[in-house]
Amino acid sequence: MQASKLDQDVYALVELQSIVRGSNLRREIYKAFDFFDASMGEIVELQSIVRAKEIQVAYNELVGELRESEPSSIAMQSLIRGNAVREDLYTKQSILFSQEPAIVDLQSIIRGDFVRDDFGQFLDQLDQYSDEITALQSVFRGVMVRFNYDLIIEEFEDAMDSIVLLQAHIRGYRIRKDHNARMEYFRQNMDKVIKIQSFVRAKKQGDAYKSLTSSANPPLSTVKNFVHLLNDSDLDFEQEVQLEQNKKQVKDEIAHNQQLEQFITQLDVKIALLLKNKITIDEVIRHRNKGAISVSNSGDLFDLKALNKVSRKRLELYQGFFYLLQTQPTYFARLFKQLREAMVTEKEIKDIEGMVKIIFASAKMSREEFFYLRLVSQSINEEISNCDNVKAILRGNFIWWKLLAALNRTPKERKTLKSMLYPAVHMVSSKSKLDLESDPLAIYRKSIMDEELRTAQKSSRNPHLPVAEAIKLPDVRATYISNMQHLRELTTEFLTVLSDNVDRLPYHIRFAAREIYNICKTKFPEEGEDRLLSVIGHVVFNHYLNPAIISADNFGIVETALGPTQTRNLTEITKVLSQISLLKPFSREDIYLRSLNEDVKIAINQAKDIFREVINVPDLGQQYNTSVYDDLTSHERPLLYIKTSDIFSIHSLVAHEIDVMAPDPDDGLRVVINDLGPLPNDASEILNIAKFTDVKLELNPSFCKIEDPEAEVNSLLVSIKRCLIYVLRVQSGPNLLEVLVSPVEEYNELKYREILAEEAIAREKKRKTHSEAAAQIAAATQGLGDLESLTYRELKLLALEKILELESYGKISRDDNYQALLNSIAQDIKSKRDRRIIRKKEIDEVQRALTDLNKTEKYLQNKLQTYNNYIEQAMATLQTKKGGSRKGLKGLLFPFSKQYFHHRDLQKAGKVPKFGSYKYSANDMFDKGVLVELNGYTENQYSSVSFTFSSDEVGVFKIEAAYGSVALPGATTEMALDELLNQQYNNQQYIILFDNMVKFNTNLMLHFIFKKFYGENTL
Incomplete structure (x- = not known):
């Protein structure tokens, strides 16, 4: 049982033993590791020694073995290296074969670089001997070339005849072949050839004519291309001469008639004197026999109605003086230009404008209006000649605008305006609720005002609302749209009125528009047609219709006075009409009227047609059936009824500005001013001599020179151009001077004769069909010299002589x-037709003037005979009488006195005192008795010392003294009226000022102050 139990526990025991043994073993191992860790350096060193020893042993063994097998190893290595090299070479060859083009290029570049380096070094060596090498090469080349040339010449000489014949055949064949091919091609394309020729000729002629018309200095070649257009200029040339001869005849006839008039005038005066018992019978007989008058010089120098020689002479001078001012527009045109540049005051402009109206009798008669518009035309020419662009004309404040405006205010023009504009203006003024306001903000504020009037309470709306927000309000927007619709309809109505009544526009407006348009078209050829037409619109609207529309009640268009709303409505309409007249839609500046731009664009097309019709008017002379010769040929002199004070005022103005109006020292106006002499310096003298309120002046054209001062130069220029026309047709050159000095060859003479023969045949044809023209040619040719009798050489000499004569005039x-x-010949070519029309009119005018002059001469001869008969009868019955009375002079205020110019200087300086300023010399103050004593100056210096009395404050007067134009130091004081009255009250006889320099009489000083500053007329 124990055995079985042991058997059961054996596995557990064995496992336990294993664990114990494992634990022991790990312990030992850990100890060994700890030992090894502690002896790591020694162990590593020992290992290294051991490994090195092993490697040495192994190496030595290997070396021994290799030495034993060295022959076989070397052979093996050679095989291996050879194989490796072959493989590497094959690889490189493969790579090189694939890159062969690039390698070749690289090699070429390298080789090229090497070659260039070598060649450069070679050239450097050659450069060192360049001169010697060049000489040697030249010698060798010369020898070789001469040798080869001699060989070739010998061969050519041997075969000369054959070579020449062969060349002739070859050239003939090639030319005939090319010619036949070209002619065949032309025959196949004859219609195209003709068209191309026509096109090329037309293009060349067009370009040449464009160069002729547009170039300021056309080249000789261009003028020569078109000089044939003047081939038929015989009649033109002879008519020019006939015109000059007729003008000379008119001048002689006028001079003769003026002598008769002058003699009759003297007889007329003599008869008046006879009737008043001023001369004796002996004086009459002496006057009759000698044609001269001798009367006493008694009477007042400025009495224009006195029957004495001085007064009559002065009257005749004034009659010639005003005739010159009426009929010679250049005088006032120069003055207007100078006044605008001088920026004179508006009052002075109005004074001069009034004088111009007096001179032209307010342009009430046809003759005066004719000369008045001639002045406007001349002034337009003078002013625009200095303008840089059309904008300057539109913005310029020219005096001739005011002259035109004066004609607009005549009863006749008021009646025309009323008949034209009444229906349209009445349509606007009769609508009491009509409002054409275009400003949304004004519409908005009016709605606020209406609301406050309706509710009797202050509106809660913001009156300062921005306009961008105001237009968004429904009621404002609706009113704005309604206003724009009414404005568009009414503007169209006014434009229709103008379109239907263009023929009723006054001639002076249409004439001025035409003159400005034509001048601008000539002066600014780069401007477009619309820009030029806008000038017409500016005249018609801004200077005729718009002022009448805005002030319709003042112009008598409507009977009742216009209210503020009606005036504003009419102003809005004129604003649109003015924009249409510019032929441009509204810009951003009129942002709230831009909504009408579509309608404006439509109206612009209508306005263009209107403007073109506006300037379609007859010339000035044709319109008034008047010419500059009428006064010279009529036996009735033009009359001018004018006040004596106006005569003296205009005389003073012209005398003061004579250097501007008549810069030429021989100018007729300057001669008249010099003969008239100076006017009285003191205004009191004017009061004494102004006996008559009105004077009737029979304007005398005898002071007007009708001959052209450039007539001789112009005649010479015509003769030169006549010669040059032939010269240019015969010879050519880079310029005219080269042609004139180039020699004359025989073929030039032949060509000249051919030209003359062709012209002779053409004249013969004309003679058979136009006998009268042929007679004129024959008559004038005799006067100019027969060109057919001259050789071409003589013709060039004649042209050179005349050119040198013209050059002496500086032309x-x-x-x-x-x-x-x-340039002059080119201008004749361009304006040949227009010149013929003008010349025909001039010839008709001159011939009519000659006829009238003959009638006038007969009338004057009859009148002279009648006067002589009357004098013969008077001599038989005249008896000597005594008597005669003189009338007193009436007072007048003479504006251009010293005081006038003193005030003008103050106005220019911007220092005009509030209550007036008066400047007098010390001499004047002594004469008045105001100044009693002046210390520090001699009597000769009194005229240079001046006193200025001014008042800028009620009851306070500033007194200043100056010597010449320099103020005297410390010579300035202010005196109150109370101080002066106290001086008088205290019986102080004198007022001493400026440190005893001056002494004034107290009573006369007070009298002077009251007279000048308290309402009495000044002297």
């Missing part, structure tokens, strides 16, 4: 190769 210059002559 042309050789510095530009006489380009001005080419």
Whole structure:
């Protein structure tokens, strides 16, 4: 039983033993590990020694074995290395074969670089001996070339005939072949060739003509291409000469008639004097025999109605003076230009405008209106010539605008405006509830005001609402849309009124619009048609219709006065009309009117047609059936009724501005002013000499020079151009000067003769059909010299002589190769037709003037005979009488006195005192008795010392003294009226100022102050 139990426990015992043994073994192992860890360095060193020893042993064994087998090993290694090398070479060859192109390129580059280096070094060596090498090469080349050349020449000389014949055949064949092929091609395409030729010729001619018309200095070649257009200029040229001759004849006839008029005028005066017993019978006989009058010089110098020689002379001078101002527009045109540039005050402009209206009698008669519009036309030319663009014209404040506006205010024009505009204006003014306000903010604020009026309570809405928010409000937006619809309809109505009444527009407006349009078209060729047409719209609307529409009550278009709303409505309409006149839609500046732009664009097309019709008017002379010769040929002089004060005022103005109005020292106006002499300096003298309120002036054209000062130059220019037309047709060159100095060859003479022969045949044909024209040609040719009798060489010499003569006048210059002559010929080509029409009108006018002059001469001869007969009868009955009375002069206020210019200087400086300012010299103050004593100056210096009295505060007067234009130091003081009155009350006789420099009489000083500053008329 124990045995079985032991058997049962044996496995447990064995397992226990295993555990014990394992535990013991692990303990021993751990101890060994601990030992090893403690002896790690020694163990590692020992292991290294052992391993090294083993390796040495193994190496030595191996070396021994290798030494034993060295021959076989070397052979094996050789085989292995050979195989490895072959494999490596094969691999590299494969790689090289695949990269062969790149390798070849690389090799080429390397070789090239090597070659270039070598070649560069070679060149460097050659450069060192360049001169010697070049000389040697030249010698060898020369020898070789000469040798080869000699051989070739010898061969050619041997076969010369055959070579020449062969070349001729070959060239002939090639030329015939090309020519036949070309002609065959042309025959097959003949219609196309003709079209191409026509197109090319037209294109070349078009380009040449464009160059002629657009170029400021067309080249000689261009002018030469078109000079043939002047081939038929014989009649033109002769008519020019005939016109000049007729003008000269008119001048002579006028001078003769003026002598008769002058003699008759002297007889007329003599008769009046005879009737008043001023001269004796002996004087009459002496006057009759000698044609001269001798009367006493008694009477007032400025009495224009006195029967004495001085007064009559002065009257005649004034009659010529006002005739010049009426008929010569350049005078006032220059003045207007200078005044605008000087920026004078509006008052001065109005004064001068008033004087112009007086000179032209407010343009009430046809003749005066004719010359008035000539002044406007001349002024337009003067002013626009200095404008840089069209915008400057539209924005310019020119005086001729005011002259046109003055014509708009005449009763006749008011009546025309009323008949045109009344229906449309009445349509606006009769609607009391109509409001054309275009500003949404104004509409919004008006709605607030209406609400407050309706509810009698302050509105809760914000009156300062931004406009962008105001337009979004339903009621504001609805009102705005309604206003724009009404504005569009009414504007269309006004435009329709203009379209239907273009023919009723006054001639002066249409004439001014045409003049401005034509001048702008010439001066600004780069401007588009719309821009130029807008100038017409500016004249018609801004300077005629719009002022009348806005101030319809002032122009008499409506009977009742316009209210603020009606005026605002009309203003809104004119705003749209003005935009249409600009031919542009509204911009961003008028943002709330831009909604009308579509309608504006439609209206613009209608406006263009209207503007073109506006300027379709006859010339000034044709409209008024008047010319500059009418006054010179009529035996009735034009009359001008004018106040004496106006005569002196205009005289003073012209005398003061004579350097501007008539800069030429020989100008007729300047001569008249010099003959009239100076006006009195003191206004009191004017008061004494102004005896008559009105004077009737029979305007005298004898001071008007009708001859053209450039007539001689123009005649010379015509002759030169006549010669040059032939010269240019015969010879060519880079410029005119080269052509003129180029030698004359025989073929030039032949060509010139051919041209003359062709013209002779053409003239013969004309002679058979136009005998009158041929007679004119023959008559004028004799006066100009027959060109057929000249050789071409003589013709060029004649042209050169005349050109040098014209150059002496300074009209042309050789510095530009006489380009001005080419320009003139080009202008003749361009304006040939227009010039013929103008010349025909001028010839008709001159011939009519000659006819009228003959009639006038007969009338004057009859009148002269009648006066002579009357004098003969008077001599038999005249008896000597005594008597005669003189009338007193009436007072007048002379605006252009020293005070006038003093005030003008103050206005320019912007220092005009509130209650006036007066400036007098010490001499004047002494004469008035106001100034008693002036210390520190001699009597000769009194005229240079001046005193200025001014008032800028009630009851306070400022007194200043100056010597010339320099204020005297310390010579300024202010005195109150109370101080002056106290001086008088205290019986102080004198007022001493400026440190005893001046002494004034107290009573006269007070009298002076009251007279000047408290309502009495000034002297």
